[in-house]
Amino acid sequence: MNIAATTPRATEIQSMTRSDTPLVRFHGVRKSFGELEVLKGIDLEVASGEVVALIGRSGSGKSTALRCVNGLERINAGELTVCGRALHGGKVDLRDLRQDVGIVFQSYNLFPHLTVEQNVTLAPRKVHKIGAAEARDLAEQVLAQVGLSEKAKNYPEQLSGGQQQRVAIARSLAMRPKLILFDEVTSALDPELTGEVLRVIAKLAAEGMTMMLVTHEMAFARSVADQVVFMHQGRIWESGKGDMLDDPQTPELRQFVGNGL
Amino acid sequence: MRGCALSYEFDFSFLNDYMPELWHGIWLTLGMTIVSIVPGFALGTSCAIGRLYGPPWVQRIVTIYVEGIRNTPLIIQVFWLFFGLAVLQVRVGPFPAAVIALVINVGAYTAEIMRAGFLSIPKGQLEAAACLALKPSQSLWSVQIPQAVERVYPALVSQFVLMMLATSIMSQISAEELTGVAYMIQSFTFRGFEVYLVIAVIYFVMACLLRLTLLGVAQVSFPRRRRLGTPL
Numbered sequence: 001m002n003i004a005a006t007t008p009r010a011t012e013i014q015s016m017t018r019s020d021t022p023l024v025r026f027h028g029v030r031k032s033f034g035e036l037e038v039l040k041g042i043d044l045e046v047a048s049g050e051v052v053a054l055i056g057r058s059g060s061g062k063s064t065a066l067r068c069v070n071g072l073e074r075i076n077a078g079e080l081t082v083c084g085r086a087l088h089g090g091k092v093d094l095r096d097l098r099q100d101v102g103i104v105f106q107s108y109n110l111f112p113h114l115t116v117e118q119n120v121t122l123a124p125r126k127v128h129k130i131g132a133a134e135a136r137d138l139a140e141q142v143l144a145q146v147g148l149s150e151k152a153k154n155y156p157e158q159l160s161g162g163q164q165q166r167v168a169i170a171r172s173l174a175m176r177p178k179l180i181l182f183d184e185v186t187s188a189l190d191p192e193l194t195g196e197v198l199r200v201i202a203k204l205a206a207e208g209m210t211m212m213l214v215t216h217e218m219a220f221a222r223s224v225a226d227q228v229v230f231m232h233q234g235r236i237w238e239s240g241k242g243d244m245l246d247d248p249q250t251p252e253l254r255q256f257v258g259n260g261l
Numbered sequence: 262m263r264g265c266a267l268s269y270e271f272d273f274s275f276l277n278d279y280m281p282e283l284w285h286g287i288w289l290t291l292g293m294t295i296v297s298i299v300p301g302f303a304l305g306t307s308c309a310i311g312r313l314y315g316p317p318w319v320q321r322i323v324t325i326y327v328e329g330i331r332n333t334p335l336i337i338q339v340f341w342l343f344f345g346l347a348v349l350q351v352r353v354g355p356f357p358a359a360v361i362a363l364v365i366n367v368g369a370y371t372a373e374i375m376r377a378g379f380l381s382i383p384k385g386q387l388e389a390a391a392c393l394a395l396k397p398s399q400s401l402w403s404v405q406i407p408q409a410v411e412r413v414y415p416a417l418v419s420q421f422v423l424m425m426l427a428t429s430i431m432s433q434i435s436a437e438e439l440t441g442v443a444y445m446i447q448s449f450t451f452r453g454f455e456v457y458l459v460i461a462v463i464y465f466v467m468a469c470l471l472r473l474t475l476l477g478v479a480q481v482s483f484p485r486r487r488r489l490g491t492p493l
Contacts, residue, residue: 070392098394109389113407113485122403123393155485175393 028078040234053225102172110156162193182213286442297363305371330369355436378409
């Protein structure tokens with residue numbers, strides 16, 4: 001079903017050429033948890049192939065914004081369109097959406113009872129119904145992408161944190177998503193392991209994967225992101241190219257960047 | 262008194278005379294135990310899932326069932342089922358009646374054990390499964406049930422061993438399992454002390470064997486444990 005056609009903006013969306021259609025479009029998005037409004041009107045567009053870094057203090061709403069994109073949180077007001085599907089109003093087929101939108105978590109969330117290969121191929125086998133041979137090839141391919149081909153038969157607990165996180169990235173890649181969300185994926189890692197995970201993400205970015213990252217790695221955001229979004233108190237306070245971090249326009253970003261260095 | 266005790270002569274000749282009956286009792290005890298384990302586990306797991314994820318009316322029914330069973334004696338449940346079915350004109354033999362009662366009984370305890378197992382799985386696991394576009398049923402089968410079982414396996418083993426020991430009341434509905442046979446032998450031989458000593462040893466051995474068997478099942482079912490020696 002073409003959800004876009006039923007929205008008031010259908011003509012607007014259809015008038016654009018396909019490549020111009022943003023993969024993700026926030027328009028006045030609001031989200032509350034009880035009394036607490038954590039997103040107070042977010043406008044943001046992510047084009048296909050773009051890397052967007054969300055930065056900001058804890059509690060600024062960046063993780064919530066990210067989690068709205070694959071339906072882990074439901075927005076209360078505004079419009080949110082992801083990969084051609086409207087996530088506002090009406091019923092949303094989350095399983096359908098999530099075949100296009102992968103996510104990698106801070107705590108990896110690998111399945112501890114399954115081997116690396118089984119972790120990576122579980123969803124393609126169950127959801128895309130691929131066969132055993134195809135699954136093996138797929139695992140080989142995505143594990144090579146994250147540099148862990150030799151760990152296919154290991155269990156997650158046998159791997160370092162950085163390796164586990166790379167397996168989680170491979171698990172996401174195995175679903176062939178159009179967009180991957182990274183939710184503070186290096187926050188639990190030491191600097192060395194952080195480096196190995198960031199290198200994998202940078203490689204994916206170079207290969208053209210569309211990504212949204214919530215991150216505290218300012219240097220990484222500056223160098224890899226096409227768009228850096230600084231969130232403060234539930235609003236987008238400042239956004240721009242990576243070099244905006246060198247020349248903050250608001251005292252809040254100046255203070256945030258200053259504290260981070 | 263002391264002289265009396267010392268002059269007591271042990272007599273285990275019943276072991277010879279009643280061997281077929283003893284074997285019959287052992288097989289019946291083992292039989293009703295083994296037949297009850299899988300359906301009892303399935304019933305308990307289904308109830309745990311129903312109580313955790315089902316609609317409110319399912320949760321209510323499961324709660325009533327679990328609490329009803331866990332707070333009444335097994336022997337009353339057995340009588341109630343056996344004589345209740347008779348009142349309803351349903352003819353069920355002692356062995357099937359015993360098995361049905363055991364499944365219903367162990368299902369309630371298993372439900373609580375498995376519920377604890379499901380609750381102990383970190384939320385991130387469920388989120389990860391959902392974010393990989395797995396259906397709730399696929400998440401249950403591939404992610405939640407294997408992890409829940411692995412986490413509570415020792416408690417499940419204890420419960421099934423307890424269930425085997427609890428079959429000792431089934432002679433009350435004329436399923437002549439091991440304890441029933443023991444009662445019969447001692448009433449013929451008046452060698453109660455020896456008979457029940459032997460029966461206790463037999464139960465002990467059977468319980469150890471059941472434990473070992475179930476741990477062997479774990480070695481096959483949990484490849485990670487086999488590979489890494491992860492403690493259960």
